[in-house]
Structure formats: C-alpha cells, structure tokens
Amino acid sequence: MENRLPIIYLVDSAGVFLPMQDEIFPDKEHFGRIFRNNAKMSSMGIPQIAAIMGSCVAGGAYLPIMSDEALIVEGTGSIFLAGPYLVKAAIGEDVDKETLGGASTQSEISGVTDYKVPNDQVCLDTIKDLVDKLGHFPKAGFDRVEATAPGVEESQLLRIFPNDPSKPYSTLEILHCLVDDSKLTQYKEHYGKTIICAYARIDGWAVGIVANNREVVRNAKGEMQFGGVIYSDSADKATRFILNCNQKKIPLVFLHDVTGFMVGSRSEHGGIIKDGAKMVNAVANSTVPKFSIVMGNSYGAGNYAMCGKAYDPRLIVAWPTAKIAVMGGSQAAKTLMQIQVASLKSKGEVLDTETEQQLFNEIKDKYDQQTSPYYAAARLWVDAIINPLETRKVISMGIEAANNGVVEKFNVGVIQS
Numbered sequence: 001m002e003n004r005l006p007i008i009y010l011v012d013s014a015g016v017f018l019p020m021q022d023e024i025f026p027d028k029e030h031f032g033r034i035f036r037n038n039a040k041m042s043s044m045g046i047p048q049i050a051a052i053m054g055s056c057v058a059g060g061a062y063l064p065i066m067s068d069e070a071l072i073v074e075g076t077g078s079i080f081l082a083g084p085y086l087v088k089a090a091i092g093e094d095v096d097k098e099t100l101g102g103a104s105t106q107s108e109i110s111g112v113t114d115y116k117v118p119n120d121q122v123c124l125d126t127i128k129d130l131v132d133k134l135g136h137f138p139k140a141g142f143d144r145v146e147a148t149a150p151g152v153e154e155s156q157l158l159r160i161f162p163n164d165p166s167k168p169y170s171t172l173e174i175l176h177c178l179v180d181d182s183k184l185t186q187y188k189e190h191y192g193k194t195i196i197c198a199y200a201r202i203d204g205w206a207v208g209i210v211a212n213n214r215e216v217v218r219n220a221k222g223e224m225q226f227g228g229v230i231y232s233d234s235a236d237k238a239t240r241f242i243l244n245c246n247q248k249k250i251p252l253v254f255l256h257d258v259t260g261f262m263v264g265s266r267s268e269h270g271g272i273i274k275d276g277a278k279m280v281n282a283v284a285n286s287t288v289p290k291f292s293i294v295m296g297n298s299y300g301a302g303n304y305a306m307c308g309k310a311y312d313p314r315l316i317v318a319w320p321t322a323k324i325a326v327m328g329g330s331q332a333a334k335t336l337m338q339i340q341v342a343s344l345k346s347k348g349e350v351l352d353t354e355t356e357q358q359l360f361n362e363i364k365d366k367y368d369q370q371t372s373p374y375y376a377a378a379r380l381w382v383d384a385i386i387n388p389l390e391t392r393k394v395i396s397m398g399i400e401a402a403n404n405g406v407v408e409k410f411n412v413g414v415i416q417s
Contacts, residue, residue: 001037002289002314003405004137006047008127011064012054031059038066047134051123052077052113055097064113069130071115073123074103079112140403142251142289147204150392151182157388165296165323168227171196171213171257174295178202178392184209187244192237193217194225202253203396208245210238210306211255214296230261230302235275238305242282246410249288251399254313256294258302259328279305287410289314289402291395294322294373294382309381315398318382319391322373329367333360 016024016031024031041048050064052072056079064070064079072079080101087093087100099105107116117123157177162169176182179200187197196211214227225231230238245252261267261276283290283305292313298306303324307313318324326332337360341351351359369375376382386394 001041001044001046003401004044004046005401005404006049006131006134007041007067008131009048009050009063009067011050011052011056011060013056013060013063015058015060035059035062035066038063042066042068045137047131049127049130051127052079053120053123055079055083057081057083069115070113071117071123071126072103072106072113073120074116074118076120078102079106137404140405140407141249142399142403143206144204145201147201147396148180150177150179152176154178154389154392157391161295161319161321161388163321165257165321168214168216170215171211171227171255174255175200175209175211179207179209180204187241188237191220192231192234193219194227194229194231195234195238197238197241199250202392202399205396205399206250207253207395207399208241208250209253209255210241212258212302212306214257226262228257228259228297230258230276230279230305232262232267232270232272232275235261235272235279235305239275239278239282242279242286243412246286246288246412249407251289251291251402252286252307253395254290254292254307256292256298256303256306256308256322257296258299258306259297260300260302261305276301276305282412283307283311285410285412287408289399289405289407291398292316293391293395294318294324295388296321296323297328298322298324299327314402315384315394316382317384317386317394318373318376319388320373320385322376322382322385323371324373324376324381325367325371329364329371332367333364336363 038048048067050067050070052064052070054076056064058081061079061081078097078101082090084095084097084100087095103113103116106112115126117126152173154177157174160169160173160177172184175184175196175198179202184198184200187199194213194217196209196213198209200207200209212228212230216227217225219225219233242252261272280301290307290311290313292307292315294316298308304311309316327335337356340359341356344351373382373385377385
C-alpha cells in the first residue's frame with residue numbers, strides 16, 4: 001500500500017485456525033484486516049491477482065475473490081464459504097469438493113473465478129501474461145543515475161565489522177564499501193561526530209545516510225565521546241539532516257549500531273532529552289522513504305531515533321550480528337539485579353556473592369537470547385536477516401519499489417529549539 005505495488009496471491013487457505021481463533025479473529029490487526037486491506041488497495045487502484053492453487057475455505061475464500069482477477073487450477077483448486085463437512089453439519093447436504101466449488105463449478109456455473117487453468121505452470125505463466133499488460137503509476141521522482149561499484153571491494157565489510165560488538169571500528173570504512181565510487185558528501189562533518197550524516201548514491205540512487213559512528217572521537221572542546229552513543233550535538237545534526245532530505249526528496253538510509261543516548265548529569269543538564277526528542281520527531285514525521293539496516297546494536301531510544309520498526313521504515317533488515325533490545329544484556333542484568341538486591345536489603349535480607357552472580361547470569365542469558373536477530377525476525381521486528389554483502393541490493397530494490405509510491409507533504413510539527 002505504501003509503494004502502490006501490484007500484489008500476486010498464491011492461495012491455499014483453510015481460513016481461521018479454529019483452536020486459536022481468539023488470537024487470530026477479533027482484533028484490529030487480525031484476520032479481518034486482510035480483507036479490509038484488499039478493499040482499500042482496490043480503491044487505491046493497486047492491482048491484485050489471485051491464483052487459487054489449493055482448497056480455499058471460509059475466510060480463506062474472501063481474499064482471492066476480493067482481488068481484481070482470480071485464476072483457479074483444475075484438480076487442485078477449489079473455493080467455497082463452507083467445505084463439504086460443514087455443509088453436511090449445517091444443512092445435511094452430501095456434496096463432494098469438486099461439485100461444491102471446484103474449478104469447473106466456479107468458472108462455468110457460478111462465474112466466481114475468471115480463468116480456469118490446467119496446472120500450476122500454466123497458472124503462473126498466465127499471471128505473468130496479465131502483469132505484462134499493467135499500466136504504470138506516476139513515479140515519486142527519486143534521483144537515479146547509472147550505478148557504479150564502490151571503490152572499495154564490498155567483501156571488505158566482513159573484515160572491517162568486528163565479531164565482538166563492543167569493539168570500535170571505522171563506520172566510514174563500512175560506508176565506503178556500500179556507496180557508489182565510495183564517494184560521500186558529509187554534512188557537518190566536524191560537528192556531532194558520533195553520527196555520520198552524508199549524501200551519497202547506492203546503485204545509482206541518491207540517498208541520505210544516517211549512521212552511528214563507532215569510533216571513539218573528540219568534540220570541538222577536546223572532550224572524548226564514545227562511539228555508538230548519541231550525544232546532544234549528534235542528535236541536533238541528524239535532525240537537521242533528516243529535515244534537509246525531506247525538503248529535497250531524498251530517501252533516507254539508517255545504519256544502526258547504537259547503544260542509546262548519552263546519560264548522566266552532564267548530558268541531562270545539556271538537554272539530551274530535548275535534543276533526542278527533536279531527532280525522534282523528525283524521524284517520525286519524515287515522509288521520504290526510510291530504510292533501516294541493523295548492523296550491530298540497536299538499543300533503547302537509540303533504536304527509535306535511528307528509525308526502528310515502530311517508525312515505519314519501508315524496509316528494516318538485520319545483519320546476523322544485530323542485537324535489538326531496550327538495552328544490552330549486561331546492562332539490563334546489572335540494573336535489574338541492583339533493583340532486586342536493594343529490594344531485598346530493604347526487607348533485611350542479604351544475598352551472598354554467589355547468589356548475586358547466579359541472579360545476574362539468569363537475567364543476562366534471558367536478555368541475550370531476546371536480543372538475537374533471529375528472535376527479532378521470528379516476531380516480525382525486522383523484515384529479513386541478510387548477508388551484509390546484500391546490503392546494496394536490498395536498499396536499491398527498496399528504493400525502486402518506493403519510487404512507485406507517493407511522497408506526502410512534509411510537516412515536522414513542533415520541534416523545540
């Protein structure tokens with residue numbers, strides 16, 4: 001719906017799984033939402049073609065027939081609101097599947113389906129023939145030139161990115177492996193150094209890149225800043241850059257390796273909450289397509305500011321090295337352990353060192369499991385886990401898809417100065 005892409009359904013659906021109906025049927029994002037989306041996409045003029053390749057029953061029958069056109073495969077395809085067993089239970093009629101809703105019935109008698117095909121291969125070829133005739137939407141107009149390969153061999157990504165997520169590395173070197181000609185035009189290069197903001201091209205597409213810098217740097221005052229942490233100056237820089245990309249209709253690419261915003265009295269006195277809120281506001285209201293690549297850590301509010309799942313990136317993918325959570329396992333374990341120890345002490349109980357360590361390990365192990373990219377992908381927190389060497393291709397395909405959509409007028413709302 002965001003990208004106005006035609007949709008092809010290959011359908012073989014028995015409808016709602018009855019033993020889990022309470023988890024599937026009644027809520028807003030549950031089963032009925034599929035058919036609501038069918039109707040909304042139809043009103044938007046998004047083509048939908050359904051191939052009935054198996055038995056489509058009850059709720060599973062609505063989706064193909066709410067599509068613009070439906071094909072049905074002889075012998076294997078069938079479609080009906082109630083299958084033979086339910087028909088027998090409901091009205092006492094004995095009827096076989098083919099007579100009730102097979103390919104001949106639905107193509108020749110009811111007229112429910114539009115194309116009857118002899119087998120799966122002919123079905124797929126017919127779909128290709130139909131798609132071949134589709135008209136075109138106006139493009140969003142993202143700039144693209146002829147692509148050039150990065151000046152650095154892309155496989156160097158695997159050398160530069162460390163196995164140990166706590167080790168610093170050069171994010172710029174990573175970017176040089178991803179962008180055309182390894183060419184970057186850095187925005188405010190010498191300010192807010194823990195975030196790199198740069199214009200570049202990926203597979204010919206113009207992009208604005210927001211990447212967490214994992215090198216330890218010094219600000220203009222000579223103060224050390226830790227890599228992967230968002231400070232007030234870097235949040236301010238990123239906010240302004242995101243606004244510029246929206247103004248110039250340039251898609252945004254976020255590369256995550258962030259442990260969060262800087263904490264402590266000094267940061268609080270400097271207004272880190274306000275500066276972080278400005279960045280989150282800009283990301284939330286951004287109307288150009290956003291693409292998130294979780295390379296390493298993506299913790300807490302840093303995940304939000306770097307366009308995590310909640311901020312509607314068109315695609316969010318993870319490298320196998322990714323970790324997504326409110327905070328890292330060690331930090332979470334220390335925090336929770338301190339709270340529990342303090343609670344017990346207030347009741348007059350004292351934990352010995354061995355028990356404290358055991359409690360710490362239990363909490364950390366649970367957090368480490370939940371921060372895994374596989375845990376995230378299984379819950380749709382990310383769209384895919386990709387080989388880092390596929391990053392350019394994934395971003396390029398995403399922008400190509402987004403170029404078929406519409407870029408709404410950008411209105412950032414209230415951002416405090």
